[in-house]
Amino acid sequence: MADKKGEKIPRHIAIIMDGNGRWAKKRLLPRGAGHRAGMNRMIGLAEHVFDCGVSYCTLFALSTENLSRPQEELEGLFSLFREYFPANTERLKKKSIRLRVIGDRALLPPDIVGLIAEGEAYTADGTRGTLALAIGYGGRQDILAAVNEAVRRGREVTMEEFSALLATGDMPEPDLLIRTGKELRISNFLLWQAAYSELYFTDVLFPDFSDKELDKAIEAFGRRERRYGKL
Ligand code: IPE
Numbered sequence: 001m002a003d004k005k006g007e008k009i010p011r012h013i014a015i016i017m018d019g020n021g022r023w024a025k026k027r028l029l030p031r032g033a034g035h036r037a038g039m040n041r042m043i044g045l046a047e048h049v050f051d052c053g054v055s056y057c058t059l060f061a062l063s064t065e066n067l068s069r070p071q072e073e074l075e076g077l078f079s080l081f082r083e084y085f086p087a088n089t090e091r092l093k094k095k096s097i098r099l100r101v102i103g104d105r106a107l108l109p110p111d112i113v114g115l116i117a118e119g120e121a122y123t124a125d126g127t128r129g130t131l132a133l134a135i136g137y138g139g140r141q142d143i144l145a146a147v148n149e150a151v152r153r154g155r156e157v158t159m160e161e162f163s164a165l166l167a168t169g170d171m172p173e174p175d176l177l178i179r180t181g182k183e184l185r186i187s188n189f190l191l192w193q194a195a196y197s198e199l200y201f202t203d204v205l206f207p208d209f210s211d212k213e214l215d216k217a218i219e220a221f222g223r224r225e226r227r228y229g230k231l
Pocket residue numbers: 017018019020021022023061062063066181
């Protein structure tokens with residue numbers, strides 16, 4: 001954990017970006033408008049996270065289960081991705097933030113996989129922090145893939161070795177896990193990695209989750225006492 005102005009800053013923040021659809025519904029807009037508003041918010045929020053001194057940020061953008069949503073919604077999401085991804089990658093590069101994408105790429109359209117590979121390569125030398133975007137990601141799928149890899153290795157693995165086999169293998173575990181959009185659940189996000197994350201739930205819908213709201217979450221984190229089961 002870093003320390004900024006005497007405040008406890010999480011080293012890794014993970015965010016379940018939920019509530020885009022309800023944000024649109026409240027405004028009598030189609031769900032896609034909510035996804036666009038969410039996309040508009042995402043990059044600015046990510047930049048603010050790193051400005052706060054956080055080194056790793058994982059954003060849950062699309063779960064494995066979300067891929068069973070109607071084709072029209074998925075097409076809309078992928079179109080937004082195609083539209084926003086290049087400019088956002090450029091912004092990350094300028095800020096020296098390394099992008100990586102976690103999730104099963106076999107589930108994504110090939111051109112999106114191409115954009116991801118380009119974005120990762122383009123930002124690979126970023127030293128200020130790592131932004132992991134979870135797309136087509138599921139916590140159970142992540143664990144299962146790691147188990148299968150361990151089985152292929154043909155021997156038992158330690159806890160550390162197992163953690164390293166997960167999609168987030170080279171990242172520390174999240175210190176703070178935030179969920180926007182009112183629901184009080186993990187929805188198959190970082191199941192193994194969040195074992196000792198501090199949880200922060202807010203009713204604020206993701207497109208409205210401002211820099212100030214993030215600051216509130218970090219402040220709340222600063223007041224938590226992490227015991228890890230010890231006295
Ligand atoms: C989160 O917003 C973004 C994705 C899961 C793609 P939702 O689309 O789940 O929004 P709500 O929960 O319906 O409001």
